[in-house]
Amino acid sequence: MKTEPSKRAGGRIPSLLRRFMASSALAALAGPALAATETMTAGGIFRSSEVVTFSVLIGIISAAMISAIWLIRQRGNIESENRELNTALADANHRISRFQALIADKNRRIVVWEGQSNKPEFLGQLPPETGAPQDDRDFLAFGRWIKSQSASELEKAIELLRSNAQSFDLVVETNRNEIIEAQGRVSGGRAFVRFVALNNLRAELAEVKMERDRLHGSLSSLHTLLDAIDLPVWQRGPDGAILWVNEAYTEAVEAANPAAAVKESRELLATVAREKIRALSTYDSPYRDKVSTVVRGNRTFFDVVDAKSTSGSAGMAINISDVEAVREELNRTLKSHAETLDHLATPVATFDGSQRLQFYNQAFQRLWDLDMSFLERKPGNGEILDRLRAGGKLPEQLNWKQWKDSALAVYQAIETQSDLWHLPNGQTLRVFATARPQGGATWVFENLTEKVDLEMRYNTLVQVQGETIDHLSEGVAVFGPDGRIKLSNPAFRALWGVTETEAKPGTHIRAIEQVCAPSYDQPDGWKRFSHLITSFDDERPSCQGILELRTGLILDFAVIPLPNAQTMLTFVNITDSARVERALTEKNDALRMADHLKNDFVQHVSYELRSPLTNIIGFADLLKTPAFGTLTERQAEYVDHISTSSSLLLTIVNDILDLATVDAGIVELDLSEINLTDFLDEVALQMADRLQESAVTLQIDTPDMLGLFVADHQRLKQILIKLLTNAANFAPDGSTISLKCRRDASDFVFSVTDNGAGIPQDILDTVFNRFESHGQHGGAGLGLSIVESFVSLHHGTVSIRSREGEGTEVTCRIPSGDLPRIAAAE
Structure with missing residues (x-):
């Protein structure tokens, strides 16, 4: 009984496994196992626990197999999705390439902002002909390449886009009209x-x-403007129906609003007036006329203008009721003025807007002597000017047409124009031309002949006086009886250190006194002037004197009464002349003192210095005499030195005395006839010892007969001795000095030449200066100075020519003198 269930159970499990394995891909693998199980089961080998364990094993194997199958299927699905994603990516790249190609089009440029603070990104470019900058930074400066109005709208739109995400579509215009x-x-x-x-x-x-x-904007602005004015304005269609009216029209026809007036077809003008406008208005000639109508129960006059166009017509009505009333009043006033002007002595003429004569008075007709018939036919203003010019009644002009156009420009001027006309008959007219409010101009001619003549004389006199006073070297100031300055010239202000503002007309003399106080330390100076200027004495005496200012200026002043109780102060700067006078006086005193000192010196030298030198020389000569004893060699040498030095000192003293007497002007030449041949022999004889000491030979080159010559024998001899001595001093030992003499007409010309070292060029001009000694043999430097002084006394000239290494040549030219008359008579 127990075996049957086991059999039944063992028979069910293999059948289930077989069905499961058969339905899966593992059936092939599990087939032998199932067969073994069935065999085992059929044979009764396995027990129930073994069957359960085996079933669990089989389940685990089945689960692993199922997971492997699932993973394989998932892998296939992933590969399929990857293939789909790659396809989609390729499609996206293709689309991006197309988009980039589209963006890169030269007719587009895109600016991208990510967030509020990020920098923009730029894609693409605009054509260069648009004027758009290629640089990214310049592109956003829209005002530089886009018209101002478009740039302003674009910047506002971009700001709203970035802040409020408000999209926009705009059409902008660049500066190049793109x-x-x-x-x-x-x-x-x-x-x-x-x-x-x-x-x-x-x-x-x-x-x-x-x-x-x-x-649209212009039309809107025009409608707004027309609504703001108080003139009725309307617009009609081709059929004559009203299409638009302004606020003034609405009020005139007593409508609720402009739309109601248009809807109800309320007319401002009567039917007869509208028909007349329609009949007379053309495309080329707008209708203009005065129209009478009733507005708010009152008869009103309008000046109507209606212009016709292809789309209808437009009109405007100007209320001239007040103008008509004023015109009537003006006509009455003009008539009254005409009656008044006709009786004036001043010529007056009135012209209308067409520049035709409308009115003239009798003085105008008498001034220009024009025919009454010519004036009554109302000629034009230009015609009258031409008639006056033809009659020689107007001043001649270089350009008549230009002058005439300038005169007639009054009709277009706003201000009154005035001009001076100097007529050929000697009259001077001031012409006033005034444009009239109602059109035209009024000309008024004022005769200024006498007034201009007086003004010219007065102005000429004032100008001459002003120019004269301003250019005077004297300081001039004119004060009134009230002590206030009337005028002052620049010299007055410069002398006292006063500015033009401080001395302007109207300044009181006390203010001038305070300004001038730093220049003059005497308190009674200007007070005295103030008393003389403002005194009420019947007699105002003039006075004069000298002032010395702190600035060093010396002024010669004068107070001169003038007519009309005015007083003139004059100040003459005499500083230079006073200083010159003082300097001359001081110099004269100094010269006198110097002359006195010189005379004293000459006298002192003559009597105090020469006498001891003469004694020294005499005693030295006595010491050399054997009668006083025999001198040793050294003593004899000392005595020779004393004698030589004393002689040299005496020569210097004599030279100084000669120069002093020449400078003092007390030297008088002792003229006499000199035989030049004998004279030269005398000089040569006197120079023999001196030349022998210097081992120098004298060569005299003269003609056979030099003749007679009038001069101071002693001074001429001194000249030659000085020149020869000077040449011997500078001539080398054993050399020859030359004396050349000749007669040139009545002049005696001689030159002394040596072949010494010569004189440098930089000191050649100073050789005649006193006490200028050059070279090792130079003495006191008076020789050439004495030569020049004595030659000048003879009215002669002396010159020197020298070069270094070539020697020196001194040439003298002395004209023959005239013997005194007494000597000539004898």
Whole structure:
């Protein structure tokens, strides 16, 4: 009984496994196992626990097999999805490439902002002909390449786009008159602005749109303006029906509003007036006329203007009721004025807007002596000027047409024009031309002949006086009886250190006194002037004197009474003359003192110095005499030195005395006839010892007969001795000095030449200066000075020529003198 259930159970399990394995891909693998199980089961080998364990094993194997199968299927699914994703990525890249190609189009540029603070990103470019900058930073400076109004609208739209995500579509115009479409959008937190350069139809459409907006704006502004004015304005269609009216029209026809007036077809003008306007108005000639109508129960006059066009007509009515009333009053006033002007002595003429004569008075006709018949036919203003010019009554002009046009310009002027006409008959007219409010002009002719003549004389006198006073070297100031200055010239202000402002007319003399106080330390100076100027004495005496200022100026002043109780102060700067006078006086005193000192010196030298020198020389000569004893060699040498030095000192003293007497002007030449041949022998004999000491030979070159010559024998001899001595001093030992003499007419010309070292060029001009000694043999430097002085006393000239290494040549030219008359008589 127990075996049967086991059999039944063992029979069910293999059957289930077989069905399960058969339904899966593991049936092939599990087939032998199942067969073994069935065999085991059929044979009764396995027990129930073994069957359970085996079943669990089989389940685990089945689960592992199932997981492996699932993973294989999942892998296939993933590979399929990867293939789909790769396909989608390729499609996306393809679309991005197409989009990039679209963005890179040269007719588009996109600016992208991500967030508020991020820098924009730029894509694409606009054509260069639009004027858009290629650089990113310059592109956003819209005001530089887009017209100001379009740039302002674009900047505001971009600001609203980025801050409030407000999209926009704009058409902007560049400075090159190119049209660009700007579109602003927001997507994914980014703000995009696309700029598209429009071409062909789109550009034309954009231009038409912009033109439409401009016209719409202009029309709106015009309607607003017309609504603001108080003149009725209307617009009619081709059929004559009212299409639009302004506020003034609405009030005139007593309508509730302009729309009601149009809807109810309320007319301002009567039917007859409207028909007349329609009949007379043309495209080329608008209707203009005065029309009478009733407004709010009152008769009103309008000046109506109605212009016709292809789309209807437009008109305007100007209320001239008040103007008509004023015109009537004006006509009455003009008539009264005409009656008044006709009795005036001043010529007056009135012209209308067409420049034709409307009125003239009798004085006008008498002034220009024009025919009454000519004036009554109301000639034009230009015609009258031509008639006056033809009659020789107007001043001649270089350019008549230009002068005439300038005169007639009063009809277009706002201000009154005035001019002076100097007529050929000697009259001077001041011409006033005034434009009239109602048109035309009024001409007034004022005769200024006598006045101009007096003014010219007065102005000429004032100018002459002013110019004369201003250019005077004397300081001039004129004061009135009240002590206030009337005028002053620049010399007065310069002398006292006063500015033009401080001495302006009207300044009181006390203020002038305070300003001049620093220049003059005497308190009674200007007070005295003030008393003389402001005194009420019947007799105002003049006075004069000299003032010495702190600035060093010396002024010679004078107070001169003038007519009309005025007083003139004059100041003459005598500083220079006073200083010169003082200097001359001081110099004269100094010269006198110097002359006195010189005379004293000459006298002192003559009597105090020469006498001891003579004694020294005499005693030295006595010591050399054997009668006083024999001297040793050294003593004899000392005595020779004493004698030589004393002689040299005596020569210098004599030279100084000679120069002093020449400078003092007390030297008088002792003229006599000199035999020049004997004279030269005398000089040669006197120079023999001196030349022998210097081992120098004298060569005299003279003609056979030099003849007689009138001169001071002693002074001429001194000249030659000085020249020969000077040449011997500078001539080398064993050399020869030359004396050349000749007669040139009545002049005696001689020159002394040596072949010494010569004189440098830089000191050649100073050789005649006193006490100028050059070279090792130079003495006191008086020789050539004495030569020049004695030659000058003989009215002669002396010159020197020398070069270093070539010697020196001194040439003298002395004219023959005239013997005194007494000597000649004897």
